[in-house]
Amino acid sequence: MGDFNHDGKLDLAVTSYIPQNGVTILLGNGDGTFRVGATYSVGSNLFYLAAADLRNNGITDLVVGDEGSNNIYVMVGNGDGTFQTAVPFPMYGYPTSDIVIADFNGDGKLDTLVIGDVVGSETYINMLPGNGDGTFGAAVTTPVPYGVGGLAVAAGYFNSDKILDVAVTGVFGSAHQVDILLGNGDGTFTADGFYAVGDGPESIIAADFNRDKKTDLAVGNLTGLSVSVLLGNGDGTFQQAVDYSVSGPTSVSAADLDGNGILDLVVSDSIEPAGVSVLKGNGDGTFQTAVFYPAGTESEYVAVGDFNGDGKPDLVTADFADDQVITLLNTGVVSFSPTTPITLPTTVLGSTSPSRSATLTNNGTSPLTISSVKSSGPPFHMRTTCQGSIAPGGSCTIWATFTAKVEGVTTGTVTIHDSASSKPQVVELSGTGTGVKLVPSKLTFPAQKVGTQSQPQTIQLTNVGSAPLNFTHPIFISGKNYTDFLESDNCGTQIGAGASCTISIIFKPKKTGTRTAEVGIDDDGGGSPQSVPLTGTGT
Numbered sequence: 001m002g003d004f005n006h007d008g009k010l011d012l013a014v015t016s017y018i019p020q021n022g023v024t025i026l027l028g029n030g031d032g033t034f035r036v037g038a039t040y041s042v043g044s045n046l047f048y049l050a051a052a053d054l055r056n057n058g059i060t061d062l063v064v065g066d067e068g069s070n071n072i073y074v075m076v077g078n079g080d081g082t083f084q085t086a087v088p089f090p091m092y093g094y095p096t097s098d099i100v101i102a103d104f105n106g107d108g109k110l111d112t113l114v115i116g117d118v119v120g121s122e123t124y125i126n127m128l129p130g131n132g133d134g135t136f137g138a139a140v141t142t143p144v145p146y147g148v149g150g151l152a153v154a155a156g157y158f159n160s161d162k163i164l165d166v167a168v169t170g171v172f173g174s175a176h177q178v179d180i181l182l183g184n185g186d187g188t189f190t191a192d193g194f195y196a197v198g199d200g201p202e203s204i205i206a207a208d209f210n211r212d213k214k215t216d217l218a219v220g221n222l223t224g225l226s227v228s229v230l231l232g233n234g235d236g237t238f239q240q241a242v243d244y245s246v247s248g249p250t251s252v253s254a255a256d257l258d259g260n261g262i263l264d265l266v267v268s269d270s271i272e273p274a275g276v277s278v279l280k281g282n283g284d285g286t287f288q289t290a291v292f293y294p295a296g297t298e299s300e301y302v303a304v305g306d307f308n309g310d311g312k313p314d315l316v317t318a319d320f321a322d323d324q325v326i327t328l329l330n331t332g333v334v335s336f337s338p339t340t341p342i343t344l345p346t347t348v349l350g351s352t353s354p355s356r357s358a359t360l361t362n363n364g365t366s367p368l369t370i371s372s373v374k375s376s377g378p379p380f381h382m383r384t385t386c387q388g389s390i391a392p393g394g395s396c397t398i399w400a401t402f403t404a405k406v407e408g409v410t411t412g413t414v415t416i417h418d419s420a421s422s423k424p425q426v427v428e429l430s431g432t433g434t435g436v437k438l439v440p441s442k443l444t445f446p447a448q449k450v451g452t453q454s455q456p457q458t459i460q461l462t463n464v465g466s467a468p469l470n471f472t473h474p475i476f477i478s479g480k481n482y483t484d485f486l487e488s489d490n491c492g493t494q495i496g497a498g499a500s501c502t503i504s505i506i507f508k509p510k511k512t513g514t515r516t517a518e519v520g521i522d523d524d525g526g527g528s529p530q531s532v533p534l535t536g537t538g539t
Contacts, residue, residue, distance in 0.1 A: 007341030055132065168181065298322070414427040433526050
């Protein structure tokens with residue numbers, strides 16, 4: 001992020017490597033949207049990028065890491081949203097971490113720090129000293145200690161000597177940890193211990209989470225599905241990690257999102273449904289349960305900035321799978337429950353689902369004015385009490401239903417224009433249509449003596465779709481007491497459009513008490529697997 005063209009609006013630089021390696025500039029419109037600027041060909045396998053004023057002239061420059069070579073690249077800014085041709089600067093190993101820009105050797109000029117991976121050897125911290133003119137000197141290297149391969153790096157003042165230190169996350173075998181390296185003031189570092197964190201620690205940030213003026217750490221553990229928070233003691237040591245659950249964190253950032261003076265954590269979640277998670281800080285170094293906001297298919301990075309000029313920090317995430325950048329504007333005093341999409345029940349073609357709802361709450365101290373609420377239209381239908389003015393602490397409700405027209409998943413939106421944001425707020429809708437009609441929708445058996453079997457009850461399965469229905473797996477019984485129910489059917493592997501088959505179920509309890517299971521059907525008719533609950537009582 002940076003104001004690349006000096007118009008007072010935040011812009012973005014984005015790396016990509018398919019179909020070609022390059023850096024694309026997205027110029028901010030000041031309302032949370034962006035227009036595509038120039039794309040610059042750089043390197044051979046780009047992932048990492050940082051923005052800074054390397055020349056101390058008020059113009060933002062870019063530093064890019066290229067995993068396909070032993071180089072970082074510098075793109076000097078022109079101040080008008082364009083950049084000069086990328087210039088390579090060699091380092092030791094392939095850059096495999098986010099790039100950190102800071103003064104590591106105390107000469108008043110910005111340096112670049114990045115982890116370098118040397119194939120078949122150790123990983124190294126590379127500190128490339130800045131010359132103050134957008135160029136860099138030869139890399140000064142420090143091995144990542146304690147036998148781990150470095151994954152991510154963050155810088156901060158971990159002790160009281162006013163020299164920048166670094167924390168490096170790494171993995172070796174079953175060891176997943178963060179190494180602490182204290183700065184020597186010349187761009188080299190001395191190992192000072194390590195701390196265990198969750199599995200796959202692929203991102204890290206340094207900040208003061210408990211407001212004690214000592215630097216703390218937050219580590220995103222990709223395969224551990226967590227964020228580890230380590231509170232600093234101010235002497236270069238840290239307390240043991242406390243973990244908070246999130247879903248597939250690929251990056252972690254920190255910002256005061258709600259204006260209460262306390263840092264919150266923001267995590268990009270790559271596991272579908274992808275998006276970002278916000279963990280609100282309590283001010284004492286602990287955090288509340290993560291609140292998830294869906295965004296894209298594979299969220300690889302999240303950054304924080306005010307993209308619509310309303311004074312509230314917004315989020316932007318890079319969607320690796322769908323080749324897009326997604327902005328999430330801060331609604332401030334307005335919250336939604338649930339924050340995830342309104343997901344309607346799987347519905348048979350031609351039928352309408354039961355309704356599901358979302359609640360909008362005004363958490364502010366002044367009324368919220370709602371000017372309009374509109375849905376994206378069929379196959380979704382909406383009604384709402386959200387209109388006019390919502391008093392402080394008040395709430396309103398949006399209900400949605402779904403009429404299935406086609407097999408598979410259909411998505412839509414409810415768009416809300418209100419005084420909380422310069423852009424409309426959106427509630428996502430999701431519904432799944434299926435060609436598989438099951439009658440009845442559940443089976444309940446009378447009390448049956450243990451060891452004996454009931455008369456069969458049947459389920460009629462009808463293909464209401466316009467194409468043949470293929471069963472991808474034999475119809476089966478699953479669930480807690482699946483051995484207490486027997487299944488047979490005449491469905492085969494396919495039934496034609498409009499055709500039906502019969503599933504027969506017998507209850508044969510093995511123990512007394514309530515016995516439960518379900519019939520499972522795997523098919524290509526949309527909404528698979530379908531299921532029918534089974535209940536019986538053994539006596």
